[in-house]
Amino acid sequence: MAREEETRVKLLGLWVSPFVRRVEWALKLKGVSYDYVEEDIVNKSPLLLELNPIHQKVPVMVHNGKVICESFVLLEYIDETWKHRPLLPQDPYDRATARFWALFVEEKLMKNAWIAIFSEGEEKEKAHKVAIEAVERIEEQLKGKRFFGGDDIGYLDLAVGWVSHMLPVWDEMGSTNILDPLRFPSTTSWITNFLGHPLIRDNLPPRDRMWDYFHRKREQIMASRASD
Amino acid sequence: MAGDAVKLLGAWPSPFVMRAQIALNLKSVGYEFLEETLGTKSQLLLQSNPVHKKIPVLIHGDKLVCESLIIVQYIDEVWSSGPGMLPSDLYDRATARFWAAYIDDKWFPSLIGIAKAQDDGAKKAAIEQVSEILAVLEDAFTKCSKGKTFFGGDRVGYLDIAFGCFLGWLRVTEKMNGVELISRSKTPQLAQWAERFCADPAVKDVMPETDKLAEFAKVLFAKFKNPPSQ
Numbered sequence: 001m002a003r004e005e006e007t008r009v010k011l012l013g014l015w016v017s018p019f020v021r022r023v024e025w026a027l028k029l030k031g032v033s034y035d036y037v038e039e040d041i042v043n044k045s046p047l048l049l050e051l052n053p054i055h056q057k058v059p060v061m062v063h064n065g066k067v068i069c070e071s072f073v074l075l076e077y078i079d080e081t082w083k084h085r086p087l088l089p090q091d092p093y094d095r096a097t098a099r100f101w102a103l104f105v106e107e108k109l110m111k112n113a114w115i116a117i118f119s120e121g122e123e124k125e126k127a128h129k130v131a132i133e134a135v136e137r138i139e140e141q142l143k144g145k146r147f148f149g150g151d152d153i154g155y156l157d158l159a160v161g162w163v164s165h166m167l168p169v170w171d172e173m174g175s176t177n178i179l180d181p182l183r184f185p186s187t188t189s190w191i192t193n194f195l196g197h198p199l200i201r202d203n204l205p206p207r208d209r210m211w212d213y214f215h216r217k218r219e220q221i222m223a224s225r226a227s228d
Numbered sequence: 229m230a231g232d233a234v235k236l237l238g239a240w241p242s243p244f245v246m247r248a249q250i251a252l253n254l255k256s257v258g259y260e261f262l263e264e265t266l267g268t269k270s271q272l273l274l275q276s277n278p279v280h281k282k283i284p285v286l287i288h289g290d291k292l293v294c295e296s297l298i299i300v301q302y303i304d305e306v307w308s309s310g311p312g313m314l315p316s317d318l319y320d321r322a323t324a325r326f327w328a329a330y331i332d333d334k335w336f337p338s339l340i341g342i343a344k345a346q347d348d349g350a351k352k353a354a355i356e357q358v359s360e361i362l363a364v365l366e367d368a369f370t371k372c373s374k375g376k377t378f379f380g381g382d383r384v385g386y387l388d389i390a391f392g393c394f395l396g397w398l399r400v401t402e403k404m405n406g407v408e409l410i411s412r413s414k415t416p417q418l419a420q421w422a423e424r425f426c427a428d429p430a431v432k433d434v435m436p437e438t439d440k441l442a443e444f445a446k447v448l449f450a451k452f453k454n455p456p457s458q
Contacts, residue, residue, distance in 0.1 A: 054330065054364065068322045070329055077322040092305035093291050099298045104279060137279065 009034035012048055012060040014041050016205050016213050018162030019071040020059040025158050026075055028199045030082040075155060087155040101141060102159035109134035113167060117174030118221045131178045135187060142186040146193050153197055164191045169210050230306055232289030234259040237273055241444050243393035244296040245284040246434050250389050251300045253430035255307040297328055300389055313386045327368050328390035335361055342401055355407055366415045377424055384428050392425040399438040400445050
């Protein structure tokens, strides 16, 4: 029998990290209680370095004394371990589709939105364009649906969830218009539906704190570019 | 559903395509291989994978599945009788997925880093990086295999497929640069594993011969260094 402290879930995280947040949402949807440890990502703790020596990043989850890293790996682990309230669809083709779009949004939208906000000139314009194209794809996937998962939140909603509360802040900060509500009505509706879910609504990084954090980051990045 | 016709859009030199082929072979699933010519993208490819326009694409009946590791998981879940390609223990499954992501995010870029290196200094640094990553993977093998033949245990599994598909290109890289990357002295477990993997019935007919791949590589790299003038 595992000792009680080992069966309890421990999650190392960072309040502003979208990778950590999606894991927290998954645990909350499953009703799994966990101990949360906030990491100072600038001064990494000995615990983080010991548990995730390969990447030295959060999220890191400890369950039954075992360590699991990487947010998408964690979403699948959580879904397989706590089988009630499934996150991924049952059908293999629907599962493949959800995984495909999760990867796409991570590689195309997150990466390019970040570049668009934190760069200038031609680099910014190029990234802005690719980010908008990515949202066009999301818009197509969402047509007629309340959530990517259908009637309720699923794996893909959690994977893309950062778009609901973080991308609008980035858009404002970077004077970009990636999430144009006129162009993307289904995505805009999805944002409202997603943020309206009680487990999500009560588990978001505070907007003003996010603003300060990214504003400072933007200043740092622009300053270091100016000095190159 | 499992009975629908299976086609795979791919190309013989591609390690990512090989992942899908090995998975289909492990499950004894018959399929039609549709070869794409390098440098051109067929109408079928553009229609089947409009988002990325890349191979492999698995065409199963009227379903289109893209992205090699997603295809491998799909194959595992559809043809589910018999042993799975992912371990049955949930923690071991997470570990296999973690290392497969590492292969795509860290290993693959480091391997092509050697081909992309512009001068001897950069090449040396790129080779050093690949060696460091192989040392990490040697360690990962110990943990995942638990004393057995493959990352997946007694049989070729998900992580073996994710990493093993690169062995042809790894051998070409060694040959073209006069280096040993996987060797009995530096990475003894990976050296043994590589031999066993390439000899596996599900792998041996789809792993290209090193010489054939080396010839292909010469043509490919020549195109990168001297693009045809328009």
